[in-house]
Amino acid sequence: MRGNLRRLTELSLLTAAALIIFIIELQIPSPFVIPGIKLGLSNIITVYAVYRYRAFEAFSVLIVRILLGSIFSGNLTALIYSLTGGLLCFLGMLVFKRFIDERHLWISSVFGAVLHNTGQIAAALLLLQTPQILMYYPFLLLAGCLSGAFTGLCAQIIVNRIDIRKSDS
Template identity: 40%
Template sequence: MSKLQRYIFLSLLTAAALILSIIEGMIPLPYIAPGAKLGLSNIITLTIVVVFGFKDALLVVILRCILLMLVATNPITFIYSIASGIMSTVVMCLGLKYFKRLSLIGISVLGAMTHNATQVTVAAILFETFNLYYYLPILSLVSIFTGCFVGYTTIFMSDNLSKTVLKLGREV
């Protein structure tokens, strides 16, 4: 895959992550835990971590957060999004590198838990109260289920990308 093809493909993945974030904001979820989401854009992030690596994944996360703020949210939401996106990407990359026995599902659950812990930490700092950490066990339970969903979907996507698009890119 040439450098130009790589940038074009990463641009498409950034657009896909942005669209998934916007769609996710429109999905009415049962009131299990306020702020709990499916993490659909993390499918793209973890796929990029697996296929392209840390730097590209971090670039896509930062671009997605900035674009999402400009299109659909506000600066306060951006603070939560950028901090948790960066931290979960770092943890997923470290997990992939150092925890070889963990599957992508386990890596995804680690990323989801890190995402929630970072958001609670940012909220605790912004609201100057640590009582919000009582909410973390509920979010951690939700992140197990969302992390499994994201992990399964990432396995499917990365397998299909390596068989189709990336294989075609090597032949050009």
């Protein structure tokens, strides 16, 4: 029970941190006109949670962050894109986690970001029924690789600094 409480607290802290990063990032004006292209800094927390916590725990951090984030930002229409992207990314990362170890976690972050953007495009295709949306895909692919590498490297730094054995005691 004590372990549970400790984990719950850690997960809540992670979720809160992800939300704060998400809200702050919203305030930074994006130089790109294409919706969906941004750094996605809050995914640093997602990547970290995927690698350091059980699947279900990381999943709750992600879902709570997406739901509360879209409520706080007042942009509920973006929710469906965030959800499809986030879920696809999450499932992909669970798979990559099996054969990419912690010291190379930025690689799985890149793949995760690419999957995230793929999910968003798929959702947009289904919703808008305009195949021309696919023209966005190269941009999203490029942006996903770059931002995925960046957030992945940030998560890498965090993982290197926080020793799992200490926090598990």
